[in-house]
Amino acid sequence: MFHMKKASKLMLGVSVIFAITGCSTVSSSGPKKSNILNLANQDNPNHTQVVDVNEAIADQLLSFEKHALFSETWGGEAYSGAIGVGDLLQVSIWEAPPAVLLGGSLGALGSGHAQTVQLPVQMVDKSGAIQVPFAGRISVKGKLASQVQADIVHRLKDMANQPQVLVSTVQNNSAAVTIIREGKSVTLPLTPRGERVLDAVSAIGGVPYAADKTTLQLTRGKTVRSLPLIQITQDPRQNIVLQAGDVITSTLQPYSFTALGASGKAGEINFESQGISLAKALGRVGGLQDSLADASGVFVFRYENPEVLNLAENTPATNANHKIPVVYRINLKDADAMFYTQNFPMRDRDVLFVANAPITDLQKFLKVVSTLTSPIYETTRAVNLINATANALAND
Template sequence: MAWTNLSLCEKDFKNMIYNKLHRTLLLLLPIVALSGCVTTPGWMMRDGPSSNDITDLAVKPNAPVLLLPIDAQINQMLAVAQKHDNFALGLSAAPKPNYVIGPGDELNVSVWEAPPPVLFTSGLASVTGGMGSSAGNVTFPAQRVSSDGTISIPFAGTIKVAGLSPQQVAARIRKALKGLANDPQVLVQVPSNASAMVTVVGDVQQSIRMPLTAAGLRLLDALAAAGGTKDPVDKETVQITRGKEVLSVPLRKVIDNPTQNVALAPNDVITVLNKPMSLTVLGAVAKNDELNFEAQGISLAQALGRAGGLLDNRADARAVFVFRFEQPGVLGKLAKSAPHLQNGDVPVVYQLNLMNPAALLMAQNFPMKNKDVLYVANAPAAEFQKFLTIITSSIYSVDRVVNISAGN
């Protein structure tokens, strides 16, 4: 039926519409006001999960995430885990800088006899091909240690040298010549070291492979020999591969902490990585974005500051969440009852309640990690405000329809 054919007068028609809307609102508002403290209507669009959505998910049977409050105990747990992310504790100790010979090394062997020479006479020295030889004194041509770790010395035969120091090799040769030469004295030198090398690659000025010396070599020594890093130290991460062990530490941490400038071991591989670190910030903050941060890391307080802080008119200060995949070793006993992914990681949600003043101190000590997701949920009042906006818009739309239908 057309509005113009209504038998009611314009004023009565308006009153009827308003009265129905008024009664409807009186019924809806108390219900929404009560339920809005817990959740929001399912038909309303939201920016993300509410605080209750996340906490309810974590308490369900076979919950897919582990929910942990950010407090002093959690910060202590993470700090202990971070202590193991360093070269001094995380890597097996390098051997003492007492050089030992290995396959591929080049050796120079010299023998002296006490006078009168018995074995290494001037004629025999010439036959052996010694360089700079004379009666009672012979220096054999340089020879490389074979793959089975041996060398050959005239009259002494095959000598096992791998795993020995030059002094120990000299003692073995001297023992083999005893009874053949007159009180032989032996000197062994290593002009070319091929078995105890360190490799430096990655974001350095020049990739190099350098020998370890008897004096020892430290991490920063090797980086300096490679010409230093290409980018500022705050952006670089250093990785050491030692056998099956692989560990990475920010270069800034190595420079600031002398204990991280560890001694290197034979066959160590040092890789300098310019590995961008980032986290994603979502929810009721001033800036939803992917934030890049320095290799040495930032705290939760710094991350919130770089995101512009919480929005006063939207954010639930009790609902600051950090979503992260943690290794079970970080969580200790907490990992036993936690859900695990196929790769062994544990999905964890850390919650910070900024309504507690002490939480600001907790946030300064909570370390953010690469690929973290920082999420701030909307406050229930903000969701309720959305509902009121929808209702108000609906009333305004009906009022326009009534006015148009009445010919106004």
């Protein structure tokens, strides 16, 4: 007969086997907290930094986000109207009667008894000058139209009777902004009115996407900054005056982060282009799973600019964008975390990972053992019941 003692031995044997192999058979939703924290201690080529987040770190990250604002990066005044190389100019000359210089000029137009000559449109050459009959070569680069007019009058005053000159810009090629959207580009000439970022958006016919999904990238010289369109519309300080040579690129930029591990909901989570805090990000995934999560093991994985953490001199950049891998660790068991997570900014393509509590692996292991040994236990009970019934019948 099958006795209870033999069944108990079998159950014990199974338990021992799984105790030995349990670490390799129990699945996990990601790395353990200890493995993540040890990244900083390993001599790995990625130079991964592990940073414990506190109020100072959160404020430092938020401050860096503010430095990326258009208003914090650039200043400057509106285009003055100065003439530049490549501009097309129209020069008109008037001479009071009796006309001495222009009286018999070819193409002269009578205006009362005064004479007027309108010169052909000409482009400012690479040396920054134009040619005016009788006045000679006139340097115009960097000057206002009124200054060029005065220069021409000064050259003609000894040859013409009370000359007057009008210089106008037919086409401004030297001071313009380029706007790019979906592979198409538009050139917006600048005027002394002072065109701004939203004027450039209007010049290209607006944007085809919602404002909270559209990002405007402004390139000026070697500096590049990007802001959500909705932030520019809501904060007039970001609608800065444009400068000659600026390039504005409009792109569809849906922002998202990925939640993994013992968070309330795993998956890719979209958020507004103006950004959200870590506190809001945790709220959108439903917080942490009480039965699984280690509240002291909340991590944000990100490729970070070295200068954000003052690491530019000591840590080499490791990817094509000159960024380094950084793991931010947040301890939600600390009550202060409820404050500084409101200042910790989430970024596009961040990975939010919540580690399992240490007891979770043991719970999973015991569940596996219970699942495997339960049939043996039930079989043992059935055999014992049969034996007891057989003995009772035999005694009868």
